[in-house]
Amino acid sequence: MLGTGAAFPDPDRAQSGILVTLNNGATYLFDCGAGTTHNMVRANTNPADVTAVFLTHLHHDHICDFPLFAITGWMWDRKMPPIVLGPKGTKNFCNHLFEGGAFDADFRARGDYPLRQKNLNAIRPDVREVSPGLAYEDENVKIYCDYVEHIPREISECYGIRFEAEGKVIAFSGDTKPCENMIKLAMDVDILFHECTFPESFIEFRRLSGVGTHAHTSPRELGEIAAKAKVKKLVATHFGHFESTNQVIKNAAKNHMPVNEMGPHVMDEVVKDIKNNYDGPLQIAYDLLRIDI
Numbered sequence: 001m002l003g004t005g006a007a008f009p010d011p012d013r014a015q016s017g018i019l020v021t022l023n024n025g026a027t028y029l030f031d032c033g034a035g036t037t038h039n040m041v042r043a044n045t046n047p048a049d050v051t052a053v054f055l056t057h058l059h060h061d062h063i064c065d066f067p068l069f070a071i072t073g074w075m076w077d078r079k080m081p082p083i084v085l086g087p088k089g090t091k092n093f094c095n096h097l098f099e100g101g102a103f104d105a106d107f108r109a110r111g112d113y114p115l116r117q118k119n120l121n122a123i124r125p126d127v128r129e130v131s132p133g134l135a136y137e138d139e140n141v142k143i144y145c146d147y148v149e150h151i152p153r154e155i156s157e158c159y160g161i162r163f164e165a166e167g168k169v170i171a172f173s174g175d176t177k178p179c180e181n182m183i184k185l186a187m188d189v190d191i192l193f194h195e196c197t198f199p200e201s202f203i204e205f206r207r208l209s210g211v212g213t214h215a216h217t218s219p220r221e222l223g224e225i226a227a228k229a230k231v232k233k234l235v236a237t238h239f240g241h242f243e244s245t246n247q248v249i250k251n252a253a254k255n256h257m258p259v260n261e262m263g264p265h266v267m268d269e270v271v272k273d274i275k276n277n278y279d280g281p282l283q284i285a286y287d288l289l290r291i292d293i
Helices: 036-042 066-075 090-095 104-110 180-186 200-209 219-229 247-252 266-275
Strands: 018-021 027-030 050-054 083-086 126-129 133-137 141-147 159-165 168-172 191-195 234-237 282-284
Touching: 027 159, 036 066, 050 066, 050 133, 050 141, 066 104, 083 090, 083 133, 090 126, 141 180, 159 180, 168 180, 180 191, 180 219, 191 219, 200 266, 219 234, 219 266, 234 266, 266 282
Parallel strands: 027 050, 050 083, 083 126, 168 191, 191 234, 234 282
Antiparallel strands: 018 027, 133 141, 141 159, 159 168
16 A cells, blocks of 8 residues: 555655555556655565556546656666556646656756666656556456546546456545445455545535535445445545644644544544444555555
8 A cells, every 4th residue: 555645745644556566576556646656665666667557537646646656667767658547638647747748857858868768668658548348458467447436527537446367356446435336346356445535523524614525435335335345355545634633734624624523533433434334354554554365
């Protein structure tokens, strides 16, 4: 788990990112929020070795580390372009990053070096905008996706993922409110990684405040999803800073949540509410958590 937080910069949690490593060493990345590249290196994985990145949607906390990920791979001798899977708009996002884009000066300066000229393709991503169904397949994996419900589709399509490899199956929700497509993607998986952004006691506050979207999954709803999908294990992630004791975050969060109720104890409420509807194995994610299947 490279990042288990949400939209704020959080000293305790990087933003969304999950690294999957197969027994043969092949690696795949789901989302690339702030801090995920640093945590990838902390987890002893070279960004240059990652085969493909799936961006579930185009909110900043799921994509903003991608330039660092790609440039690091280039500097660290990636041989082939990184494969980038994502919704409509992913090509536009990537096309405005490197050559002629936001990091054009970096591209031109580093590209002056003969060694970097030899692997310019590393900074020219192979972008594939996906649609529901089989999104990607290679000799190791099959990745299926379908629409989930987080923000209006005309702003950004949002995808949940089902990943099959080496006789095992996992699913990842991205960001979503409860929806049938995610239940189908998660049916009978070995592990479901699912967002659980806010506790029950904070959701009404956010609804009344009118700040930010509340198209997320509550802990009780997450328990229902896991039970309906008959998942073998549930990992809750993408926590919206409700447990933070950092004063800067509390000051920033005053319109987003009841700051006087924030703190680590709130996670106990989250666990209890998930377990109201799901009695299987449950893991609360934290950064650099490793899970073997």
